[in-house]
Amino acid sequence: MELTRLLACLAVALPVAYGAPTETAESLHPQILDAMKRDLGLDAEQAVSRVKRDIDASELIGQLQASAGDSFAGAWIGEHDEKVNVAVTDETSAEKVTAAGGNPVIVSNTLSKLEQAQEALDNTDIDQASIMSTDETKSGIASYFVDVASNKLVIEALAGSLDHAKELAKKVGLSESEFEIRTVEEMFTTSATNVYGGDAYIIGGNTRCSIGFNVGVGFVSAGHCGKTGNKVTYNNQAMGSFAGSTFPGSGDMAYIKVDTKTFNLMARINPWGGSDKNRLPVRGSKESAVGASICRSGSTTQVRCGKVTAKKVTVNYSQGRVTGMTRTSACAAGGDSGGSFYTGDQAQGITSGASGNCEAGGTTVFQPINPVLSAYNVGLRKAA
Template sequence: MSRHRYRRKVVIPIICTAAAVTGLAAAIAVPALARPAPTPAVAAAARGDVLDALQRDLRLPPDKVKQRLAGETSAAQRIRELRQGLGDSYAGAWFDAATGKPVIGVTDPRQAARLRSTGIESTVVTHSMTTLAATKNRIDQLAANAPDAVTGWYVEPKSNAVVVEVDPAGQDARTTQFLKGAKASDAVRVQRATARPRPLADIVGGAPFTFAAGGGQARCSIGFAATDSGGGKHFLTAGHCTEAGGTAVGADGGEIGPITQSTFGRDGDFGLVDVTDPDARLQPAVLRSRQTVIPVTGSSPADVGSTVCRSGSTSGFHCGEIQALNQTVNYGNGKIVRGLTRTTACAEGGDSGGPFVSGGQAQGMTSGGSGDCASGGVTFFQPVGEALQQFGLTLVTSGP
């Protein structure tokens, strides 16, 4: 367990440069970036920015993007309505971008027939979600012995399997032994990893949203603004950005506040910064660009297959699709993190901690990934709900 609580302490401020602007207005803790809640005109511009980003990253024309977003919203509602009635037969659900409709997996043909009679596409599979989750949890118990060549594992409803990814370049006797234990169930499928994931903190020589690392300073991105029961101000970010404690410093070189809590390991990747700057205003928004923001209206989780977008201080605003929930990721050197969401949105060093949103719904904070925004890649995020619950916080939102 890698949860730490730090005592408040005085730390010499580190001067930040403009390149270090943290990637989220939702927790803007520097007066230069604080701004009032978005007006209707600004909100409309933000929706246009999201559509532009989805067109670029998913390579879809404008009308197809709008159709897809409407389909995702409808599918999510139908899945929530039907899931409870399926009981132990439920085997996962996802949004099918080709049809614009939800697909629900079940192990009972009678349930499949019932779903189809209501117009819902259904497929009969072998393993229930209960079985798949138990299989993944069993592999999680082997995590302490996972070699770096095994980059992660996750439940994939579409293939009705727990997928274990392996980097063939690093395979050795330990990898073979681990896979032997992992494949004790026929619900496990092994596939080749295209690259090894890494945390997306970016070590730089000067500093920006600051935390000490390796004798120097590192840059990450602000995640989401939140408040505690007493009205105290905070922001969430990635736990690997806050492991060292210290003080967070904004883009203008001013202290935002002390880093107070951090989790980076089997329990997740999330950290907390107290916002003690009296002039800082918590904003329910995510930076789309220097001129526009995306309002944050809630935190309802999106389904597999749904579109999702992220903001970061290095690469800016990019979108992709959710590929899997509750993935265990092996970052190497013993750092194995459970409970992450896998996406096709690109990210780069320094984007760690930045926000993921689906529509106006907060999804989580960037943890790590592979690739970059020139060639594409896979990026993982820590679901925001777990962090809010663990720290006893309420997300700052702009309302419905």
């Protein structure tokens, strides 16, 4: 059917399509109606009408796209007026959109051109950097898509990758007027398992330790928990492996790299009570003074608190001497090793060893966090 005849037919059908809802549309499931009321502010009658209008608008857009050919540049339903906006690149097509009951928007770029640029990006090896340096610069390309309303290819990126995003846009042949860079605060995540400081993990299937703090593409923990290359699991799921480990000697520290597609590394600590919303935020690593209050989280004794009693402590373990520890009056037990030491929202260190117990009273030493970050050239994941 040629475009003129098609538009004439649609001009007659459209008022009916945007009128009273059909019997089928009135059969929306009660839970859908409740969700539309909650999330879109619509009552039952408005929700049913909205669904009917949206379906009919999609049919109109599909027909116009097929008929307009290369002139078609996308379409969308207006946020407030609910008009069917149809972007085209020439006046002739715009007149035909008007005749069909749509709202024409004349633009410069065809949809096919922008989609070809997007496809070129799909075939480009994009380096997805994370929080990997001590300056805490967050970088990464979060997403990219054709925004039909702005008639541009939009690339969303973290603050540290804005220049990279521009380079990518130009690499696929787009001029400044054909793309837009938008800054976002975080990368997208899947429905992966959330991982927190203080949580338990298993080394080699037979040793349990606790997570210290999430950093870069992994977490830090105690060096005595495992050696470089040792595999780890979390809730019986393969998680990653030790990328580095020091013990004994100049510290008790380790960096475990994690499969970040399966696990979300949260900038928070497990307080062992309440929902995910109650997890304790980590916002920095300002070192506390001797005499300051301090708490720790671990998978055996959970949360215990005390005071900092000494710094730069040398500890003689059976495996050898370890220097640079901080001593506290907080207690700990087996399995707490590697767990988080913190004051308020400031990370302090990684649980190393203890004497005594949490029944009669004990003493714990921890590996200060800042030397660990420097040793592995990683940065803390920080909560907003």
